[in-house]
Amino acid sequence: MVIADVPTKIVYKRPSVLDPQVTHYCPGCTHGVAHRLVGEVLEEMNEVENTIGVASVGCSVFAYNYFNIDFVEASHGRAPAMATGIKRVLPDCTVFTYQGDGDLASIGMGEIVGAASRGEKITVIFINNANYGMTGGQMAPTTIPGQVTSSSPTGREVSRQGYPIQTAELLATLGGAVYVVRRSMHNAREIRRAKKAIRTAFEVQKHGLGFSLVELLSTCPTNWGMTPVEAREWIEERMMPVFPLGDYKVSSAVADLKF
């Protein structure tokens, strides 16, 4: 059989902004997908060489190993403050933080609220996987009621351990935040929608409109004790009722944005 004449077309390749590294993320974890979406967007916007990333503490502490862009590494929760400093002195650079839920919504709540309320022209990629992944799956501010974690072994009991924080809803109330949305990584359709949101968030920054944040519901099969497929189903069935997908803040200037 001769196949030489069959035309080939590249439909998928690694964005050159991503280093061909062996991943340190667990099988079935969606951090890698989120990295790829950020990389694709920066490449499409031709911003790769003009971008500075701020990594945070948690599983994504080594995010800078995967991106061929300038990076700094913040202390736990302080990435939005570091990004504030960088963006203020390098206003023409694209500056983003990549933070998990323990980092952003617990120890770093002060910094994220400060940055959002000031309308810092930075973009925040916020990974919500309902637990502290790096330290082995403890209860996070995003852990849902009843969820078993290594520090809520009988399930999160709201009378004792309080309620999960709905970060996107909370930050959307702040004047400086102009684009705040929640998306999910649990299926191909939602991943495509997530990419569109990430693109919008970076465009918001490029156009100097204000603070932008994309919350991504993400899997943590290892700490959830599930297969990757089960983990994706768990997002849909258990997380999404607590963290509904949607656009929580789209300012009129953002709505008018053309790109």
Added chain:
Amino acid sequence: MAKEMIKGNIAIAEAAIRAGLQAYFGYPITPQTELLEHLSARMPELGRPFVQAESELGAINMVYGVACTGKRVMTSSSSPGVSLMMEGLSYIAGTEVPAVLVDVVRGGPGLGNIAPAQGDYNQIVHGGGHGDYHMLVLAPASVQEAIDLTVLSFDLAEKYRNIVAVLLDGSIGQMMEPAELPPMQPLKTETPDWAVRGTHGGEKRVLTSINLDPPAQEVMNLRLMKRWQAIEENEVRYKSYYLDDAEFVVVGFGTAGRISLSAVRAARDKGIKVGLLRPITVAPFPKDVLDNLTQNVKAFLVVEMNSGQMLEDVRLVVRGRKPVEFYGRMGGVVPFPDEVLTEIERLVEEPITTEGHPRDRWLSRLAAAIG
């Protein structure tokens, strides 16, 4: 430029601007606030970034971000606020990026009060944040010196990629006295090779303080220590007064040193051969000059506005070869020159010893005096 009456905090702020400060981040706290207030007006006027942060944690991490871009950056605070900054200072040290911190010390521990004190010597000189690192610490005793050392702090920070702290107390921050500000320097235009700015066709740069491989971390630790040795070698600064023929030497930094100078002059008027050593760099500590003095003098008196924190550094150099006595006031109480003069006279007249600990003797005298 002519001398003008200027308040310490404002003088430092304006000196920093003229030294080419490119960004400032801070949080209000007494007795430092005028510094932040002055910059809140001046920095935007000059088109330079100023942010009143959500907290000292926010402020120091904004500083950390700018430090990673290689631009001239500063924050300022006072004791409780500086405690909150310790995390960020350790990260800045661990990333080997330059930054300037102004600490206008107040009475403590805890909320303490807003009066002048030197109780944060150990925090700034011997640690504070976690891990092995040193800050270069400059201790002015007047508004003029605060201006001059602020200008110097930026050069030293950049030269060594090290944090430089300007350590003063509330009285220098709050006091007005005649001083001359430096001329306006142009802003730095070059960016150091290591600083992040976007790759723009080059290799990526990663600035981080994490190093999971212990031997590699140790290499970094050794580099920091080697740098500190170079700082100890090159950057010791102090002022000496009447030391040439001194039989007795008072050692004090900042305001305690300045008050001691009045006492030393009064003692000289009484014919006592006493001098003053006032460290300007409390880190690196002026060990060599103190060691030389130890050969020639009869005894030392350390005066501080704390419970004898620098005293331990003096004792490490003197090593029991000569008697060392201590006099301190704490909690925001500023000693009068007369109190120090009495201590100098006691040193001359009463039997002195190299036995025991000077702090214990001071505490027993203090207890008798104030109950």
